[in-house]
Amino acid sequence: MTVSVADAAVGTTPRMPRPVISLRNVFKQYRMGDTDVHALRGISLEIGRGDFVGIMGASGSGKSTLMNIVGCLDVPTRGHFWLDGVDVRTLDDDDLARIRNRKIGFVFQSFNLLPRMSALANVELPLVYAGVRPNDRRARATRALEAVGLGERMDHYPSELSGGQQQRAAVARAIVTNPALVLADEPTGNLDTESSLDVMSVFADLHSQGRTVVLITHEEDIAGYTGRVVKLRDGQIVDDYEQDPAEARGTHVAHAEAGRAGESL
Amino acid sequence: MKQRDVVRMALGGVTSNKLRSALTMLGVLIGVSAVIILVAVGTGSSRQIEQRIDALGTNTLTVINTGRFGAARSVASTGTQSQAATLTLADVKQISNPNNAPDVESVSPVLSTSETATYQSASYSTTVTGSTPSYLTASDYTVASGRAITSTDVARHAQVVDIGSEVASNLFAVGSNPIGQQITLGSSNWLVVGVLASKGTSGTTDEDAVAIAPYTAVQDQLTGESQSFTELLVQGKSSSTLTLAQSEVEDILAAQNDTTVADLPFIVVNEESLLSTATSTTGTLTFLLGIVAGISLFVGGIGVMNIMLVSVTERTREIGIRKAIGAPKLAILLQFLIEAVVISLIGGAVGVGIGLIGSRFKIDGVQPAVAPDSILLAFGVAIAVGVFFGFYPANRASSLRPIDALRYE
Numbered sequence: 001m002t003v004s005v006a007d008a009a010v011g012t013t014p015r016m017p018r019p020v021i022s023l024r025n026v027f028k029q030y031r032m033g034d035t036d037v038h039a040l041r042g043i044s045l046e047i048g049r050g051d052f053v054g055i056m057g058a059s060g061s062g063k064s065t066l067m068n069i070v071g072c073l074d075v076p077t078r079g080h081f082w083l084d085g086v087d088v089r090t091l092d093d094d095d096l097a098r099i100r101n102r103k104i105g106f107v108f109q110s111f112n113l114l115p116r117m118s119a120l121a122n123v124e125l126p127l128v129y130a131g132v133r134p135n136d137r138r139a140r141a142t143r144a145l146e147a148v149g150l151g152e153r154m155d156h157y158p159s160e161l162s163g164g165q166q167q168r169a170a171v172a173r174a175i176v177t178n179p180a181l182v183l184a185d186e187p188t189g190n191l192d193t194e195s196s197l198d199v200m201s202v203f204a205d206l207h208s209q210g211r212t213v214v215l216i217t218h219e220e221d222i223a224g225y226t227g228r229v230v231k232l233r234d235g236q237i238v239d240d241y242e243q244d245p246a247e248a249r250g251t252h253v254a255h256a257e258a259g260r261a262g263e264s265l
Numbered sequence: 266m267k268q269r270d271v272v273r274m275a276l277g278g279v280t281s282n283k284l285r286s287a288l289t290m291l292g293v294l295i296g297v298s299a300v301i302i303l304v305a306v307g308t309g310s311s312r313q314i315e316q317r318i319d320a321l322g323t324n325t326l327t328v329i330n331t332g333r334f335g336a337a338r339s340v341a342s343t344g345t346q347s348q349a350a351t352l353t354l355a356d357v358k359q360i361s362n363p364n365n366a367p368d369v370e371s372v373s374p375v376l377s378t379s380e381t382a383t384y385q386s387a388s389y390s391t392t393v394t395g396s397t398p399s400y401l402t403a404s405d406y407t408v409a410s411g412r413a414i415t416s417t418d419v420a421r422h423a424q425v426v427d428i429g430s431e432v433a434s435n436l437f438a439v440g441s442n443p444i445g446q447q448i449t450l451g452s453s454n455w456l457v458v459g460v461l462a463s464k465g466t467s468g469t470t471d472e473d474a475v476a477i478a479p480y481t482a483v484q485d486q487l488t489g490e491s492q493s494f495t496e497l498l499v500q501g502k503s504s505s506t507l508t509l510a511q512s513e514v515e516d517i518l519a520a521q522n523d524t525t526v527a528d529l530p531f532i533v534v535n536e537e538s539l540l541s542t543a544t545s546t547t548g549t550l551t552f553l554l555g556i557v558a559g560i561s562l563f564v565g566g567i568g569v570m571n572i573m574l575v576s577v578t579e580r581t582r583e584i585g586i587r588k589a590i591g592a593p594k595l596a597i598l599l600q601f602l603i604e605a606v607v608i609s610l611i612g613g614a615v616g617v618g619i620g621l622i623g624s625r626f627k628i629d630g631v632q633p634a635v636a637p638d639s640i641l642l643a644f645g646v647a648i649a650v651g652v653f654f655g656f657y658p659a660n661r662a663s664s665l666r667p668i669d670a671l672r673y674e
Contacts, residue, residue: 097592102591112582116277
C-alpha cells in the first residue's frame with residue numbers, strides 16, 4: 001500500500017538514501033474553544049539518516065505540534081508525512097502505536113519514567129510491548145543502560161536517581177528498540193547546566209554512532225550541538241541552515257564553564 | 266506483547282496501592298460472604314421446619330371436626346339453622362375398609378381432653394389422647410420402655426396409659442420406674458404401661474406432655490360415652506399417594522354424612538401440603554435474603570468501578586507514557602480489566618472463606634446449612650462484577666489520546 005508506494009519512490013532514486021522524515025506541505029489545525037488554531041501552515045522538511053537536527057522556535061511557534069506529528073502521536077490535517085518510508089496519515093491508532101514502538105524513541109522534558117519500576121524495568125518496557133522475550137529484553141536493556149553510562153545504577157528506582165541520571169535512563173529507553181529516529185522534546189529543560197552538558201554529550205555520542213536525532217528546543221546553546229537548525233515561527237519554517245557542531249559546542253562549553261566559575265565565587 | 270506480561274502489569278497495579286486494593290476487595294468480600302451466610306441461614310431454617318413437620322408424623326392426614334354443617338344443607342334437610350356433625354366409629358370402620366380406601370394404611374380415632382395427672386404429691390397438666398394402637402405409629406411415637414397400648418386394651422376398656430417423657434419426668438423421681446404405677450387422670454386411676462421416647466416440641470405443642478390411652482376407657486372415665494371423636498388420624502400407604510388417600514377419605518365422609526365433599530363439615534389436613542407450604546415460605550425467605558446479599562455484592566462492584574476510575578485518572582500520565590512508547594489499545598484495556606478482576610477475585614475468594622466460617626455459627630437459633638450452589642454463584646458473580654464494573658474504566662483508559670494523557674498533570 002503506501003509503504004510500497006514509498007518504497008517504489010525510493011526505487012526510482014536508488015543513489016539517494018531514503019529520508020527518515022519527509023514532510024510535504026503539512027498543515028495542522030485544531031479547535032480551541034471557539035477559535036481555529038492554525039498550528040502548522042505548510043511545513044515541508046526532509047531529515048536524512050544520521051542527521052542531528054535542532055528544531056527551534058518560541059512557544060506558540062508550532063514546534064510542539066510538529067513534534068507530535070513527527071512522533072506519530074498526532075496526524076496532520078493536510079499534507080503528507082512519511083516516517084522511514086511509511087505514510088502515517090493512513091494508519092489507525094494501533095498501527096501508530098506499533099510505529100512509535102519500532103521506529104521512534106522519545107525523550108521528554110519531564111523524563112516520564114514510570115515511578116514504580118526500576119530503571120532497568122523502565123528501559124525494558126518498550127520491548128515488552130514489542131513482544132521481545134524476557135531474557136532478550138534484559139540483555140538489550142542492560143546494554144542500552146551501559147551505553148548511556150548507567151550500568152551501575154540500573155536497579156535503582158527513578159526517585160533514587162538524579163535528574164541527569166533519570167534523563168539518561170530515558171535516553172536508554174528511547175534507543176533500546178534501535179529506532180530509526182530519536183525524538184527529544186526539550187530534553188534539558190528540567191536539568192541544571194552540568195546535567196544538561198551530561199545529557200547533551202549522550203546525544204552527541206548517539207549521533208556519532210550514526211543515529212538520527214531530532215531535538216526540539218528553544219535554547220540556542222542546546223541547538224548549538226546539532227549539525228542543522230530549523231527555525232519555526234507561526235507554524236512556518238523561517239530558517240533552515242547547517243552548522244559546525246564542534247564550533248557551537250565550544251562556545252556553549254565555554255559559556256557554561258564561565259557560568260560555573262561564577263557560581264563557585 | 267505476551268499475556269503473562271499484561272497479567273504481571275495488572276498485578277503490579279494491585280500491589281502498588283495495597284491499602285486501597287484491600288478496601289476495594291472488602292466490598293466484594295462482604296457481598297460474597299453475605300450471599301453465602303444468608304442463603305445458608307435460609308436453607309438451614311427451611312431444613313429445621315422440615316424436621317419439625319416430619320416430627321408430626323409420617324404420611325398422615327388429620328380429619329378435624331369443624332362442628333357444624335354448612336348453611337345450605339341444614340336449611341334443606343331439617344329446617345333448623347344447623348346440625349351438629351360428628352366423627353363416629355362407623356366413619357372409622359368405613360375408612361379402614363381397604364375396598365373403600367385402598368391407599369389408607371390405618372385410621373385412628375382421636376379423643377383429646379386436657380387433664381391434670383397426679384402421682385402421690387406430684388401433678389402435671391397433660392393432654393390425654395384416647396385412641397387405638399395405630400395412633401402411636403401414625404404420629405411417630407416410639408415406646409422407650411414398657412409396652413404400647415394394644416387392641417385388647419381397647420376392646421376391654423382397660424384403664425392403661427402410655428405417658429410422654431415430659432409427663433414421666435414431672436411425676437416420677439429420677440431413677441424410679443413409672444411402669445406398673447397407678448396415676449390419677451382427672452378423678453380416675455390409670456396403670457402406666459409404657460413411657461414414650463422424646464419427640465421434642467412442634468410449634469407451640471409439647472409433643473412429650475401427653476398420655477395415650479385406649480379411646481374406650483377415655484370415653485368411660487373422662488369424656489362420657491356419647492362424646493364423638495375430635496379428630497381422625499389417617500396414615501397413608503406412601504407419601505406419593507397421600508393426595509389420593511385424602512380424596513378417598515373425603516368421599517367416604519361425604520357419603521357417611523349424606524353430603525358433598527365441598528359441603529363437608531370436616532377439614533382434612535394433609536401433612537404433605539403443610540410441608541410444601543412451609544417449604545415455599547422458607548424458599549421465599551431464602552430468596553429475599555439472597556436478594557439483600559446480592560445488592561451488597563452489587564454495591565461492592567460499584568466500589569470496584571469507583572476505585573478503578575480513580576486509578577485511571579491518577580495514572581493518566583502513566584497511560585500516556587505507555588502509549589507513547591508503543592502500547593496498543595488492547596494492552597492498556599487488558600491491564601486495567603485484569604486489575605479489576607484480580608481485585609474482585611481475591612475479594613471473592615476471601616469472601617467464600619469468611620462465608621464458610623460464618624456459617625458454622627448458629628444465627629438466631631438457626632444452624633446455617635451452606636448450599637454449594639451459593640458458593641459457586643457468589644464466586645462467579647464476583648468475577649462477573651469485576652469484568653462488568655472494570656470494563657468501563659479500562660475502556661476509558663485505553664481510549665485516552667497519548668498527547669492528552671502526556672500533557673495531564
